[in-house]
Amino acid sequence: MEEALHSWIASEAHQEHATSHSRRTLDLALHCRGSVRARLLQPLVPAVLSRQVASPATIKELFDALREDGLVPPDTVEEFCRVLLVESRKLDGLLGDPHWLRVWLEQNPHRAWAWFENNLATDDATAKTQVKQFVEALSDFKWIRMPADDSTVDVLMRLHALVSKHRSAADAASESVKDDWFAPSMTRMLETIPGILVHTPGVAAHQLLLKLVSTETEPVAKTWLKGRVQEHAALQVSLMSRFDAGDLHSLGTPLRREPRSERELFEQVLSRLEDVRIGVEQGPFSDRGLFYVRMREKLLQLWLAARFRDTPNRRFSVHREEEVDDDKATDIQLSARSWNVCIEIKPVDHRRGYSAASLTSTIRDQLVGQYLKGFNSSHGILVLFRLDNKGWNIPGVGRGQPFQALVEYLKRQVRLIKGEQSHVQELIVFGIDCIPPSPAIESDVPASRHATKNASTKPATAIKPAVDDRKGATVKKAARPSSSKKSAAAKKGLGRDALDAEDIAAETEVTLGPTAPGATKGSPDGES
Structure with missing residues (x-):
């Protein structure tokens, strides 16, 4: 069927005078959508690029269709437009057909505008005529792809400066008394450009609006431009804001809704951990009496997993010793949809051989190296349970340092590890103090081995x-x-x-x- 139509389409495309009754097959092909039109018009590409199509209206329709269907490369589009603009220029510098400048602007606004500026006449009178022709032909700004990129913003800035340069007070007065408010004019173009910038996100558009305010001398126009600056800032904030207006109350209740990302899951887990910490350290029904020196890590895993399972309005599932890779299993893993947050637990007391250096290795080699890898998770937490008054040797700080100094040191190490591992989004150290406040002085060694044996290892x-x-x-x-x-x-x-x-x-x-x-x-x- 397509092969049968190709000859009819080619014949009608080469007609000098295109009329509706003489090019019905070509019109049918041009009104097709998608790959059907591309297959029907594919044989016409050489004829269009070599300009063997006689009718100017037909070649415009065909070229636009071929470009939309991707049958003409972008560089070829630009060169084709440039050649036609050069050939159609008149002796007075005006363009014979501004349509090809529009097509070029749609394809590459920066290069098209650079060509237009470079071909402006040197005398002001002729240049003003050329600018007026541009305004009359292209002031609808349909050649801009919204939202505009930084390159297009630069074109708008140079266009605004050029039009402002050639718009005299007489022009402004004559344009203000015209009955047709929607007719193309230099004044209307100067008012349209700020409106386009308002709906263009980014710093470049905002900077240009500020520049327009600083260069404007007329008080009413200056006030109007200041309003556009504020409007752009408000829209930018709404686009960049982390919370919708309706979600502001969720700041205090992270578990109000299902997590929409692994980041939100991490915030929910962290919120629950903070509740657990406060309950242990400050709560009227604290579980401090359950903890003791040399308490098995597995018991702490079970206890913390149970606290997560008891989370009010819980939005995640709780898993213990979830296998990740190579027979490695996380202590606790919290999951929602395909997102995970991994938790590693370490009880610290004087009877265990943990040090600031070994805990740093745990974070780097175990938590990050084994659990936060591949597609498993990019969010991890090391939870430290303080079970006695052990003092710590902190590099660069000194010996016999308190538990909080250890936590702060590990937090600094975490920032360094995150800088080395780009795939890790969040990594924190979370300390829970399981002993009651006392005036006892922390030290590296317990008071006596006998006391440790008979009392410290007992839960009560x-x-x-x-x-x-x-x-x-x-x-x-x-x-x-x-x-x-x-x-x-x-x-x-x-x-x-x-x-x-x-x-x-x-x-x-x-x-x-x-x-x-x-x-x-x-x-x-x-x-x-």
Whole structure:
């Protein structure tokens, strides 16, 4: 079917006088859409570019259609327009057919305008006539692709300057008394350009508006331009704002809606972590009593995962030890849709070998190197549980530094790691203080090994009143689990967890009674 139509289309395209009744097949092809029109007009490309089509109206229609369908390369479009503009120029410098300048402006406004400026006459009278011709032919600005880019903004600036230069007070007065308000005029063009800039986002458009205000001398026009500057600023803010006006109240309630990005998921997770921290450190029903030195990391993972599961109005799912890659599993992973936030947990006390340097390696090699890679996630959190008064050796700061100094040091290291890893969007260190405030001085080494063994590793101490009549403090140690009890627990399949529970139950009981005269603290018999 297409091959049958090609000969009819070519025949009608070469007619010198195009009339509606003599080019019905060509009109049919021109009104087709998409690939159909491109296939029908493809054979006419050589004839159009070599200008073998006799009718000027037909060659304009065909060239516009070929350009829209991508059958003519951009460089060829520009060269074709340039040749026709040069050939059609009259002796007085006016363009024989401004249509080709319009086509060139649509294709490349910067180069087309540069050609127009370079071909302006040197005498002002002729140049003014050329500018008026441009205004009458192209003041509709349909050749601008909105929103305009910086190159087009530069063209508008130079166009405004050129029109302002050749517009005299007499021109402005004569144009103001015309009955046709919509007729092309230099005044109308000068008023249209700021309106285009208002709807053009970016710094270049705003700077040009400010320049127009500074160069305008007429008070009314200056005030009007200032209004356009404010309007552009308001539109720019609305485009760049992070929140819609209707979402401002969600600033205080991150969990009000489903996350729309991994960034919003991260903010929800961070908000819940902050609630957990406040509950532990300041809450009236704090869980501090549950934490103890050498507390197993797995128990802390379970505890924190449960806190995430209990999040009011929770918008994410909670996963423990989610396998990421190469048998590596995150401690906790929070997910929504295809987005993830990875959490690594580290309990810190004097019985563990963690240091500022090793925790930095954990962030770089484990959290970033294993979990925040590929398409898994770009947001990670290292949560530190402080379980005792251990002092820290902070590089560049000193020894025996408090827990907060460790957190601040790791935050500085995180900023360096983020700078090295472009795929990491957010990476933070989050500290939770699990011990009650006390005047105790932090140090690298605990007060005594004996005290650590008998008290620090215990989650709680049972305090009871004195039972006997002996004066002074009486200390009784609960019996250790016998080997038979351990064997029974093993046979029942309770394993290590059951023995840990029994060890916890076998705590030191401290009974308090009146202190005998002359007795010293630390011994029920008054021995030091």
